[in-house]
Amino acid sequence: MRVRATCNLELHLRIATPLILMLRPQSGASQWIFREEYTFSEPVSVLEYSDIFGNLCQRLVAPAGEFKIYTAAEVETSDSMDVALGATFVNVQDLPEQVLGYLLPTRYCESDRLGDVSRKMVEGANLGYDQVASICIWIRNNIPYSPGTSDTPLSAFEVYKQGHGVCRDLAHLGIALCRSISIPTRMVVGYLYGLELMDLHAWFEAYVGDRWYTFDPSQEKLKGGRISIAYGRDAANVMSFTRPY
Amino acid sequence: MRVRATCNLELHLRIATPLILMLRPQSGASQWIFREEYTFSEPVSVLEYSDIFGNLCQRLVAPAGEFKIYTAAEVETSDSMDVALGATFVNVQDLPEQVLGYLLPTRYCESDRLGDVSRKMVEGANLGYDQVASICIWIRNNIPYSPGTSDTPLSAFEVYKQGHGVCRDLAHLGIALCRSISIPTRMVVGYLYGLELMDLHAWFEAYVGDRWYTFDPSQEKLKGGRISIAYGRDAANVMSFTRPY
């Protein structure tokens, strides 16, 4: 299916501020960007580079006062996401090198503290895909999706205790729970077609069988129509907007 | 200045053929891509990746028969290119690591065979930028630019003996001559605004002082209005179109 996504950022800054943005989705296995557009309300000098996760990042200094960024992308993307019940757990010794880093705890995903919690959720499930599916079902049933309730990112453990969260929070919780049982997981930020509040969305991918699969704990059904913009270990690596450090 | 470049590729293939393309210019130090577009005459599945030189490459299998690719880019780019007469030669031991590879001989740039030739051309010139400038002047005066005369790439040594060449040939010769006196050089393929025959163009960059500078031995004057699409050690790494291997 063809999806058109647009994004308007309006900044009001007291002083000129360095920003690192991730504006450009990249074509990849499941999406082909056939048209893109970027406009700034004032001319600024932009430097682009790839970070260690392969994301295209844009560095610029936003001027003081009002500054608007407008982006649009038209993308050919899958109608539906692959589901692979039964896809097997990969032993740590057999994981590809590039995947190993996604087993580690990160700022918002304290997988080292959630092992006891996750082992209960996946009791009886086949190792691998089905464990991740169990975790997502548990989140959907126990941690209501409450859009718009969070200003600063909470960590997975804080979300678990709080009992509700935005899409980013639910993704963080899913990521941390999977890592705590040695399933590599990474965060995805992007657009999802048909989302009620058209906004940036966050979900995650888990590595089982022999590839990454998409999971979205904040949605009832795993829908297609996704545009991935950035990947990372958690939201600390996937910022579409960075305040002055 | 704002430059709009379009490219039409029409392929007529007897059999389905794997291609590796470099269609997407990337925003960088001297250019900001604010609008891009890609269209294929038939839907194909495209995988995108970055090669070891940082270029965005697109892998696809073009179907048998007619297959058309249309690309367009609108880019904010410099009106003029930096000139730095006197910028100094960098001793090999002081070059940044990522630059070292651009001293090596490559398929079309046999710098190991051109040392005697280049040393004559640069006699009396200050080490560094001025040597590269001398080499470009020598090429302009001695190797006439003859667009459209070459089907398959010649090597720098072959171009030197033949005595004329297309833009790619002249770039290869400049690259090889500079490397033979230990100045790192890399090839650039892209668009140049105002080129008589609007077509893909090739030039090169040399590392002197503390950065890469643009040189274009096939143009009388070093003009701005450039869109860089791909960088490499020579044309063997910078193919905008690869025939079936």
Add this chain to the structure above:
Amino acid sequence: MRVRATCNLELHLRIATPLILMLRPQSGASQWIFREEYTFSEPVSVLEYSDIFGNLCQRLVAPAGEFKIYTAAEVETSDSMDVALGATFVNVQDLPEQVLGYLLPTRYCESDRLGDVSRKMVEGANLGYDQVASICIWIRNNIPYSPGTSDTPLSAFEVYKQGHGVCRDLAHLGIALCRSISIPTRMVVGYLYGLELMDLHAWFEAYVGDRWYTFDPSQEKLKGGRISIAYGRDAANVMSFTRPY
């Protein structure tokens, strides 16, 4: 000076366990490894790779029962570490790309929560090196170094509240405090000649002026005689021993 370091790891594992080790220091700007040795008590198959921070990592499956690893390195290293009082703060927009990631919060360095704390510590200090020095002095005066008191890593915020810590804890705190005022910092794990309890040691580096400088908040004086084995954003990326996930 020449330093010889040895390391004995004795594992007693109930089941065969995949490990990712960082056994090999790499020669670099301040150290040349002129002799190295690795022995396992039983033959195992080892795969080596470089992680995204450039560390050499070794993957293996340790057998059940007793398993011993012995390593030795003889290294030419600096007698003293560079000190650069007055080295200036680098604005975020001017940092090299590879350094930007070291500004982000990580599992054990919640720099996003420590801005108020650090701003007090550095009051009056010149921006840059002197701020880092102020932070280290504050840690030395307020967070006593208590070797051997920690089993599992604490986060910087937890260390701050607890009021004492091992070398790793003090490094985490220093890293988080610096990042909270936009100074890039990275963790180092290695050996320090003359350490009372000869053991693995942890310290950190900060990027000011135009390079990384060494800081060691758990030592009275900044001594030389260091062998760096691994670098990372925090201890979650610098594990010399990973338990079964």
Add this chain to the structure above:
Amino acid sequence: MRVRATCNLELHLRIATPLILMLRPQSGASQWIFREEYTFSEPVSVLEYSDIFGNLCQRLVAPAGEFKIYTAAEVETSDSMDVALGATFVNVQDLPEQVLGYLLPTRYCESDRLGDVSRKMVEGANLGYDQVASICIWIRNNIPYSPGTSDTPLSAFEVYKQGHGVCRDLAHLGIALCRSISIPTRMVVGYLYGLELMDLHAWFEAYVGDRWYTFDPSQEKLKGGRISIAYGRDAANVMSFTRPY
């Protein structure tokens, strides 16, 4: 088997000369370096880095006069090399990204000029491993291995016309012939146990089936006991010693 290899380099330089060396073999799939040693006859400052092919490179400035380098490595390596008759050709569209670059022509491997030659050699062979084997047999029967006859590297095409060559020449020819029929090949420099003249040796690897396999056109039989030091597209990327540029 355990192999001990030593290397003595004696340089006599008129002026201080920057060198880029590849002294350190890395542990990997088929070898574990359990002891290494490096000595210089005079203290020099050495910087180590990884090149784009993953090789550990050492940068130093060798002093004028006599300068000696001594290296030793003790390595656990395979007794025999895997042979996989029948391993299938991988279509270009199915090759892993990192392998694609090894299809391109390089300074000493003009695969773009050898297609007609190689297609004859492999007539009747199954696509893949068996084609590479046919090429190696052809080289052994037609291009006698003549150690010590070459000062500067010849290209594959020159070796083909000359009709004999050193191990490096035969490897270059094998590499170029394979690439001309779309089989990825890479050069390996290292040690081979039992070589009559104990010296650095060169051979190549081809990607068929789903991995790299070892081929050695200058040896009657494919023997084990190998220590790989460096990989590259051809000898221009695999220099264990670089003269002043």
